[in-house]
Amino acid sequence: MYAHSENERSLWDKWNAGGGPQYPRDEVVRFFFRRFKDENNRKKTRALDLGCGGGVHTVFLAQSGFETMACDISPEGVKKTEQRLAREKDKSLRADAFVASIEEIDLPSASLDAILSVGVFECTLPGVVEIAMPKIADLLRPGGAGFFIFASDKDYRVGSAQNPYVRRGFTESDVRSIFTASFAELDINRIIRTEQNQSIELNEWMVTATK
Structure with a gap:
């Protein structure tokens, strides 16, 4: 583990506890829908949300049919990502979320x-x-x-x-x-x-x- 990681985790736990984006960026939506047009192939396409924060883009990827992974330096961010997924109406949505810088x-x-x-x-x-x-x-x-x-x-x-x-x-x-x-x-x-x-x-x- 890098020496700065614990301090960084504390900093970003504080940020994630305060909220974060509520909607995916338009640019992200365009990129994934243009690059991966075939919905049937998305279930075989593994995508990682790197630095997922509160998980707004993680949920978008899971909803769009990708095999989704997510990571963040903040345990609070990963917890919020999992909670955001759990609140979705589609209870089949899944993402492998884990703590990592x-x-x-x-x-x-x-x-x-x-x-x-x-x-x-x-x-x-x-x-x-x-x-x-x-x-x-x-x-x-x-x-x-x-x-x-x-x-x-x-x-x-x-x-x-x-x-x-x-x-x-x-x-x-x-x-x-x-x-x-x-x-x-x-x-x-x-x-x-x-x-x-x-x-x-x-x-x-x-x-x-x-x-």
């Missing part, structure tokens, strides 16, 4: 078809994503894909004293350096949205990385 996932190589991570990388300590990415890529089968959304260096949350959970933003150079060595194909895009009468700007990377 992004650099400590204990799964076999080439065991996943898709990895999803939303709003996680910007919340890590320096160097963690760089350490984790080769391991994340190793989990994917050939042709498998990761879909990642995370803050750029231009996002208003980066460096804000009001948001201690966002530790870093990524430049385009960072993104290419982190992903290029581990994936055969990259599709790198930005999501830019203003809020509060255009006074703040949400500026995120949206990366599809194919093994």
Whole structure:
């Protein structure tokens, strides 16, 4: 276990206890429905929600027919994910949820078809994503894909004293350096949205990385 893990778990237990997103991101829905169009094949498609938080995307994956796994550094987040699944009307929904940080996932190589991570990388300590990415890529089968959304260096949350959970933003150079060595194909895009009468700007990377 990394030395920082216990402190990190406490921090993210506190965040997860306070709530979290209630609906899946539109970008996530589009990616999975476009990439995996055949509903019959989804039951044989294993997808991991990496840094699942309260489980809103985990539930979406399970509802959409994927063989779903989910992990988070926070035991509270994993518990909320399981509770969210249990509240669904469809009692057959299942997800294998477990506690793990992004650099400590204990799964076999080439065991996943898709990895999803939303709003996680910007919340890590320096160097963690760089350490984790080769391991994340190793989990994917050939042709498998990761879909990642995370803050750029231009996002208003980066460096804000009001948001201690966002530790870093990524430049385009960072993104290419982190992903290029581990994936055969990259599709790198930005999501830019203003809020509060255009006074703040949400500026995120949206990366599809194919093994």
